[in-house]
Every structure is written in C-alpha cells, then in structure tokens.
Amino acid sequence: xxxxxxxxxxxxxxxxxxxxxxxxxxxxxxxxxxxxxxxxxxxxxxxxxxxxxxxxxxxxxxxxxxxxxxxxxxxxxxxxxxxxxxxxxxxxxxxxxxxxxxxxxxxxxxxxxxxxxxxxxxxxxxxxxxxxxxxxxxxxxxxxxxxxxxxxxxxxxxxxxxxxxxxxxxxxxxxxxxxxxxxxxxxxxxxxxxxxxxxxxxxxxxxxxxxxxxxxxxxxxxxxxxxxxxxxxxxxxxxxxxxxxxxxxxxxxxxxxxxxxxxxxxxxxxxxxxxxxxxxxxxxxxxxxxxxxxxxxxxxxxxxxxxxxxxxxxxxxxxxxxxxxxxxxxxxxxxxxxxxxxxxxxxxxxxxxxxxxxxxxxxxxxxxxxxxxxxxxxxxxxxxxxxxxxxxxxxxxxxxxxxxxxxxxxxxxxxxxxxxxxxxxxxxxxxxxxxxxxxxxxxxxxxxxxxxxxxxxxxxxxxxxxxxxxx
Amino acid sequence: xxxxxxxxxxxxxxxxxxxxxxxxxxxxxxxxxxxxxxxxxxxxxxxxxxxxxxxxxxxxxxxxxxxxxxxxxxxxxxxxxxxxxxxxxxxxxxxxxxxxxxxxxxxxxxxxxxxxxxxxxxxxxxxxxxxxxxxxxxxxxxxxxxxxxxxxxxxxxxxxxxxxxxxxxxxxxxxxxxxxxxxxxxxxxxxxxxxxxxxxxxxxxxxxxxxxxxxxxxxxxxxxxxxxxxxxxxxxxxxxxxxxxxxxxxxxxxxx
Numbered sequence: 001x002x003x004x005x006x007x008x009x010x011x012x013x014x015x016x017x018x019x020x021x022x023x024x025x026x027x028x029x030x031x032x033x034x035x036x037x038x039x040x041x042x043x044x045x046x047x048x049x050x051x052x053x054x055x056x057x058x059x060x061x062x063x064x065x066x067x068x069x070x071x072x073x074x075x076x077x078x079x080x081x082x083x084x085x086x087x088x089x090x091x092x093x094x095x096x097x098x099x100x101x102x103x104x105x106x107x108x109x110x111x112x113x114x115x116x117x118x119x120x121x122x123x124x125x126x127x128x129x130x131x132x133x134x135x136x137x138x139x140x141x142x143x144x145x146x147x148x149x150x151x152x153x154x155x156x157x158x159x160x161x162x163x164x165x166x167x168x169x170x171x172x173x174x175x176x177x178x179x180x181x182x183x184x185x186x187x188x189x190x191x192x193x194x195x196x197x198x199x200x201x202x203x204x205x206x207x208x209x210x211x212x213x214x215x216x217x218x219x220x221x222x223x224x225x226x227x228x229x230x231x232x233x234x235x236x237x238x239x240x241x242x243x244x245x246x247x248x249x250x251x252x253x254x255x256x257x258x259x260x261x262x263x264x265x266x267x268x269x270x271x272x273x274x275x276x277x278x279x280x281x282x283x284x285x286x287x288x289x290x291x292x293x294x295x296x297x298x299x300x301x302x303x304x305x306x307x308x309x310x311x312x313x314x315x316x317x318x319x320x321x322x323x324x325x326x327x328x329x330x331x332x333x334x335x336x337x338x339x340x341x342x343x344x345x346x347x348x349x350x351x352x353x354x355x356x357x358x359x360x361x362x363x364x365x366x367x368x369x370x371x372x373x374x375x376x377x378x379x380x381x382x383x384x385x386x387x388x389x390x391x392x393x394x395x396x397x398x399x400x401x402x403x404x405x406x407x408x409x410x411x412x413x414x415x416x417x418x419x420x421x422x423x424x425x426x427x428x429x430x431x432x433x434x435x436x437x438x439x440x441x442x443x444x445x446x447x448x449x450x451x452x453x454x455x456x457x458x459x460x461x462x463x464x465x466x467x468x469x470x471x
Numbered sequence: 472x473x474x475x476x477x478x479x480x481x482x483x484x485x486x487x488x489x490x491x492x493x494x495x496x497x498x499x500x501x502x503x504x505x506x507x508x509x510x511x512x513x514x515x516x517x518x519x520x521x522x523x524x525x526x527x528x529x530x531x532x533x534x535x536x537x538x539x540x541x542x543x544x545x546x547x548x549x550x551x552x553x554x555x556x557x558x559x560x561x562x563x564x565x566x567x568x569x570x571x572x573x574x575x576x577x578x579x580x581x582x583x584x585x586x587x588x589x590x591x592x593x594x595x596x597x598x599x600x601x602x603x604x605x606x607x608x609x610x611x612x613x614x615x616x617x618x619x620x621x622x623x624x625x626x627x628x629x630x631x632x633x634x635x636x637x638x639x640x641x642x643x644x645x646x647x648x649x650x651x652x653x654x655x656x657x658x659x660x661x662x663x664x665x666x667x668x669x670x671x672x673x674x675x676x677x678x679x680x681x682x683x684x685x686x687x688x689x690x691x692x693x694x695x696x697x698x699x700x701x702x703x704x705x706x707x708x709x710x711x712x713x714x715x716x717x718x719x720x721x722x723x724x725x726x727x
Contacts, residue, residue, distance in 0.1 A: 018662070324648045324650065324669075325662055327666075328665040361655075361658060361659075362655075362658075362659055364648045364650060364666070365653075366615035366652070367619040367620065368615070384525075386528075387526065387528035388528040391528030391529050396527060400527065400654075404523065404527055404532070407523065407524075408532040408535075411487075411518045412518075412535050412536065412539070414515060414517065414518055414539075421490060421491050428492070437695075437698055444657075446656075446657035446660040447656065447660070450660065450696065451664070451695030451698075452694070452695045452696075452698040454493070454691055454695070454698075454721045456491060456492045456494075457493075457494065457719070462489060462496075462498070463485070463490055463513070463515075465494055466497070466498075466513050471498065471501060471502070
C-alpha cells in the first residue's frame with residue numbers, strides 16, 4: 001500500500017510546530033538529554049573514532065557487493081528454515097506481507113515498529129486488509145492510541161510529554177485511572193499489551209542487521225517487545241530493506257557498538273536478538289514459519305547515484321538528535337517517515353525531490369550531523385548535492401532565483417560590484433538615520449521581523465577606505 | 472613574491488560582509504597580520520566567496536567567483552580571511568573545477584595556503600597578543616565552519632584569553648549553531664529565530680558583557696537578536712578585540 005507522505009507543507013508545518021508549547025517542552029527535554037548521553041558514551045568508549053571508521057568501511061563494502069551478500073544471505077536463511085520473499089517496491093512488499101497474514105488465518109497481528117515498515121506503509125496496509133494491528137513498541141502504542149505518526153525514528157513519540165501520555169492511557173487502558181508516575185504508566189501499557197502477544201497469530205518485525213554468512217536477523221530494542229513479537233506467534237514475518245546486510249556476526253558486532261551509543265548513549269540496547277530460522281525439531285519454542293520480505297523500494301537505483309552514501313545509514317538518529325532545526329520543529333514537519341538530516345536526504349532521494357524540495361534547504365549546514373554520524377555519511381554534502389539538483393531542476397522559487405541571478409551578475413564583476421556595494425551601504429546609512437541598528441528594512445522583513453540589523457558605520461566600504469589610504 | 476608558500480606576502484580576502492557593514496574587521500585583520508610580520512595587500516578583484524550561490528545550489532555562479540578568487544590571489548604566499556565560513560568555501564570549492572584539470576590544480580595549490588585569520592595568526596604566524604588588553608567578561612561564539620570545517624577553536628579562545636583583562640565566560644553549548652546559516656536565516660526566518668533564541672539564552676546566562684567570534688554572519692545574527700530583545704551585550708569580531716580597534720560594538724553607539 002502506498003502512503004502519500006508529503007513534505008510540501010514544510011514551512012507551514014514548521015511554523016505550527018514552533019507554536020506548540022508541549023512539543024517545544026518535549027523537544028527541549030529529550031534532545032538535550034540525548035546529546036549529553038551520546039557525548040558521554042563517546043567519551044567513555046575511547047575507540048569510537050576507530051569503530052566509526054570500521055563501521056563506515058563495512059557499510060561501503062556491503063553496498064559495493066550487495067548482490068553477493070544478498071545471495072549468500074538468501075541461501076543461508078533458507079537453509080536455516082526461513083522463506084525469503086523479494087519485493088521490488090512498497091506495494092509488492094505490503095501485498096506479500098498481508099497475503100502471508102491471510103494464509104496464516106490471522107485475526108490479530110503484533111508488530112514491532114520498523115522504519116522500513118513505516119516507509120512502505122505497512123501499518124496502513126494491515127489496517128486496510130482488516131487485521132487487528134497491535135503496535136507493541138511503547139512509543140508506537142502511544143502513537144496508535146493518539147492516531148499520531150512517529151515523529152522520530154528511534155523515539156517515535158518524542159513529541160508527546162508525559163502529561164499527554166497520562167491522559168491517553170487514562171482513556172484507553174482499563175481501569176481508566178489517572179497515572180503520573182512513569183514506571184506505572186509503563187506497567188499499564190505492559191498489562192494491556194501482554195495478552196495481545198499470546199493472542200496474535202502473526203508477529204511482524206523489521207531488522208537492524210541481516211547477517212549474510214548465517215542467515216540471522218538481528219533486532220535491537222529496549223523493551224523486549226521484539227522478542228515477544230518474534231517468538232510467540234505461530235508465524236513470523238520480517239520486513240527489511242536490502243541495505244541491512246552485513247557480512248558476518250563480527251561485522252554486526254562493530255555496528256551494534258556504534259548503534260546503541262549513537263542512538264541513546266547506551267553501551268548496548270537492553271535486548272539484542274539474533275534469530276536464525278523457524279522452530280527446529282527439538283526446539284521448545286519459536287515460530288513455526290519464518291518469512292523474510294526483502295524490500296528494494298528504490299535502493300538499487302540509489303546505489304548508482306551520488307546520494308548512495310545515505311544507504312549506509314543504520315537508523316541511529318544521532319544526526320536527528322543533534323540537528324538544531326529538528327530541535328526546534330520536531331519530526332512531523334518533515335512530512336515523511338524520516339526526519340532531520342538523514343530524512344532530508346532520504347526522503348527526496350527515495351521519493352520525489354519536487355515534493356520535498358524544502359528539506360535539503362531547511363538546514364544551516366552547520367555540520368554537526370556529519371560529525372556525529374557513526375558511519376561517516378557526509379550528510380551536509382548530500383544536502384548540498386540535492387540543493388544543486390533543486391537549482392538545476394528549477395525547483396528553487398522564482399524570487400530567490402531572480403534575486404540570486406541579479407546578485408550573481410554584479411558580484412562576478414568587481415568593477416560593477418564596488419560602486420554597487422558603496423550604493424548599498426549609503427542606502428543602509430540613510431535608512432538607519434543615524435541610529436546604530438535598523439529595526440526595519442524594506443524587503444528585509446525576514447531578517448528584521450525578529451532581529452535588528454547593524455547599520456554600517458560612516459565612511460563607506462572597507463575597499464573605498466582602503467583605496468583612500470586608510471589603514 | 473614566492474609562488475610556493477612560506478614567504479611573507481599575504482593577500483587579504485576581506486569578505487563582502489566586512490567590506491560593507493563592518494570595515495573595522497578588515498582593518499583589524501590587516502593590522503594584526505602586519506603585527507605578526509607579514510606584508511599585506513588587498514587585491515582589488517575580490518568580491519564574495521560565493522556561499523550564497525553555492526548553498527542555493529547554483530554551481531555555475533560559484534565556479535565563476537571561485538575562478539576569480541584563484542586568479543586574484545595566486546600571486547600571494549598566503550590567502551587569509553577574517554571568516555571561517557568564507558575560508559571554508561574557498562578551501563572546499565575544488566570540486567567545481569572537475570571539468571578543468573588545470574584550474575583544479577591551481578585551485579588546490581591556492582586552497583593549501585589559504586587560512587582563516589585566527590587559525591593563521593595562532594598556528595602559522597605563532598603570534599600572541601602579548602601586552603594587549605581588553606577589560607570585560609567575554610563569551611566566545613564559534614562559527615560552525617570555523618569549528619568543524621577548519622578546526623579553529625582552542626586557537627581562537629587562546630588568543631582572546633591571552634589578552635590581559637579578559638575574564639573568559641564559556642558558553643554551555645559552544646558547539647551548537649546560532650541559526651544564521653547564510654540564506655537559511657531569511658528562507659526559514661521563524662526556525663532561525665528560534666535557534667538564535669537558544670544561543671541568546673546561553674550567552675546571557677554566562678553573565679558576559681562582551682561576545683566575540685570569528686564570523687560576521689553569526690555575529691550579525693546573534694547581535695540582531697540580542698539587540699531586539701534589549702540585552703546589553705557588546706558584540707565584536709575577535710580580530711577587533713585583538714587589534715584593540717576603537718570602534719563602537721556591532722549595532723550599538725560608541726559609549727560616550
């Protein structure tokens with residue numbers, strides 16, 4: 001099922017987000033905490049930079065030899081008792097998954113949130129096919145109750161304050177009492193969700209890594225919901241993007257050390273599970289059938305593109321947590337499934353640049369994302385590449401284009417630029433009327449609505465004064 | 472003049488912002504470089520480093536400007552600019568000449584001897600502001616390009632704290648962007664304002680009476696917001712403080 005996400009209203013959505021006190025409070029609390037925790041984990045690790053270089057090399061290597069690792073993975077996963085399905089796009093992936101649920105005669109489907117699932121619109125597809133979909137991730141449970149979309153790839157309900165969650169749970173969870181304490185709120189969700197794990201006929205999860213040389217699927221969570229979802233139902237379905245491959249368990253180990261530290265500042269997540277195949281004769285538990293749906297959805301095409309490094313992304317959200325723009329507007333304004341710097345590259349790269357043209361521009365190019373990315377993706381460089389495409393494809397709005405065109409014509413010619421800048425300075429001086437700063441600037445409202453603009457001092461431009469012999 | 476660096480001839484890239492709204496930054500840079508023992512010239516053919524075009528995706532304009540910079544500054548041993556972001560632009564512009572190996576190698580040679588002013592004074596010239604002073608509690612704003620593209624942080628702070636009379640007031644979050652971002656601040660003014668508000672809070676919380684930094688873009692943004700909110704913090708370019716420039720703080724009247 002194709003869900004139409006759109007970033008076309010980025011500017012409006014961003015402005016709305018800035019005016020939501022609850023969202024602002026939630027963003028302040030969480031991003032500050034996550035930055036501090038990541039910094040501490042980075043410091044305590046001691047080998048972070050070496051691990052980062054290794055992690056980056058592993059991802060580069062896999063992307064160069066993706067065909068080889070996909071075939072190896074398929075053979076080993078099938079040998080371990082999995083059935084591998086290939087999906088070219090989102091529609092095909094959803095069709096295969098819902099069909100597998102139907103064949104399992106499922107009524108209830110438990111699900112662990114995965115970004116790939118969100119990307120292909122799997123929740124909506126399951127709902128449309130009539131299954132009772134139970135989101136088992138605490139944050140996704142909150143979003144499901146609130147009818148909200150995830151606003152962060154790792155902390156999907158980051159936009160909600162504890163107070164809002166209290167109200168939601170009071171309405172949705174029997175016996176409908178008001179709870180303020182976080183531990184009690186979690187217990188309330190646990191009690192509600194627990195019976196669903198046993199009722200579900202199918203469990204659906206994603207994968208953090210697919211291990212080629214033994215066919216294992218690796219998931220990480222802090223809640224244990226992946227383990228319950230993957231092992232209690234009779235049928236298990238894993239949906240994963242084809243870029244999730246790693247050659248071996250050792251390689252997964254390197255990336256796991258980076259992932260947990262980068263995401264939440266932890267040495268390891270509470271649960272790290274490698275699942276290899278369905279229940280074998282003699283096994284006490286595990287699913288009777290295990291299906292792997294491997295999804296392309298634009299990835300192969302991206303491999304040959306300048307933007308290919310974004311396929312290295314391990315979805316840790318460090319770039320998002322450190323992005324000053326995300327820190328102000330939160331995730332929903334980005335419109336897509338992904339947010340912040342990685343989303344501002346991935347959404348235009350995978351979907352349509354025309355419909356998400358704001359995303360690569362809504363960035364100060366401060367480079368903090370490049371610095372914290374655990375697999376060294378040059379995020380601001382990729383955003384610059386996308387900006388260049390918006391320029392070439394005439395997606396930059398007309399006034400900006402004309403303005404820059406005019407400026408370019410002058411700035412290319414020093415002999416023209418000198419008098420033009422002298423004139424500009426004189427105009428600013430006149431408008432300032434002797435005051436040291438301008439409070440309003442005709443045509444410059446975007447600056448002066450919220451900021452003063454320092455007036456140039458008397459005497460003219462530097463170049464004019466320098467030519468007059470001033471030193 | 473030598474073609475291969477190591478000499479004493481510096482071409483000063485003034486930057487378009489300093490040229491127009493803060494000439495004292497250009498003069499301060501000039502005097503500091505001379506004090507450090509260099510012969511300084513200001514080539515007439517300079518305008519802008521091209522960031523507004525580059526960051527909007529207009530590579531053709533950027534390429535023309537970059538080619539102009541290569542031609543204008545090639546005769547010098549060093550190129551120095553009182554701005555991390557303009558210097559970052561000059562240093563990273565090489566890929567614009569992918570189709571012209573000759574210009575690409577000329578650019579690479581120039582980029583290798585191009586420096587941001589404070590990094591140059593500290594690392595290359597080994598200059599220290601001995602015997603100079605500034606009396607005040609001073610906070611430092613590092614531009615993201617200075618910090619992350621060029622690695623100028625400790626050097627700049629060292630130069631400022633070496634001034635007698637400076638009581639250094641560290642920011643809580645010195646690594647966070649001020650929200651200027653060149654054209655970003657006018658393309659997304661509300662987001663930019665919200666980011667600079669965080670920076671203003673950080674500055675004010677230090678109790679600093681003076682804020683300095685190496686990039687005029689950031690300083691105009693932070694000062695503009697400080698001024699609008701009525702905060703009484705004097706804002707200077709680091710070069711002005713080091714050179715002892717007798718000018719009014721940015722956006723303010725000179726104290727009478």
